[in-house]
Amino acid sequence: MAQNSPRDRFDTIPHGIERVGAHRAPQRRGARWIAFGWAALATVVLTGLGIGAVVVANDRLDFSQAAPTPSAAPVVTAEPTIAPDVPVTVLNGTETSGLAATAADALTAAGVPVGATANASESDLKDTVVYYASADLEGAARGVAQAIPGADVRLDAKFGEIGTPLVLVVGSDYAESVAG
Numbered sequence: 001m002a003q004n005s006p007r008d009r010f011d012t013i014p015h016g017i018e019r020v021g022a023h024r025a026p027q028r029r030g031a032r033w034i035a036f037g038w039a040a041l042a043t044v045v046l047t048g049l050g051i052g053a054v055v056v057a058n059d060r061l062d063f064s065q066a067a068p069t070p071s072a073a074p075v076v077t078a079e080p081t082i083a084p085d086v087p088v089t090v091l092n093g094t095e096t097s098g099l100a101a102t103a104a105d106a107l108t109a110a111g112v113p114v115g116a117t118a119n120a121s122e123s124d125l126k127d128t129v130v131y132y133a134s135a136d137l138e139g140a141a142r143g144v145a146q147a148i149p150g151a152d153v154r155l156d157a158k159f160g161e162i163g164t165p166l167v168l169v170v171g172s173d174y175a176e177s178v179a180g
Helices: 031-057 099-109 135-147 172-179
Strands: 088-092 114-119 129-132 152-155 166-170
Touching: 088 099, 099 114, 099 135, 099 166, 099 172, 129 135, 135 152, 135 166
Parallel strands: 088 114, 088 166, 129 152
Antiparallel strands: 129 166
16 A cells, blocks of 8 residues: 655654554563562452451351450459468558548458558549569458458559558448448
């Protein structure tokens, strides 16, 4: 077929450009690696979604269950005892005046030695807790808890570091039990 149109700038192809067709431009450097990266990312995302769908479909992952609730009764690991050589420090963690002295009187009546009474650093505590500094004092802590209704027992080494191995911190629950 003969060409009747005059030559123009589109008929001239620069040297060094390998073109196949009129509209192809040279590929950018690294274009294949970019395409490979996108394909790899899509593969990972789709695989993750597939695994998640299978886990949910097989009921191995249940989002409707709440966290397990702790048992209402504390687990006793040591028998409650009274340690006559370890005095208890009683701290008032409420706004109620004289609550530490009331708890100290209850401990003394039960045969538990009381070292000191004072106000706690916080005055809005709700729970009454007996803290013991080391595992060998757990029985003595449980003995203190028996004398104070509703007291919980917890291991906390920081009280031992300041020289008070047994500490009773009375909270608002103890204030209510004494008032009621």
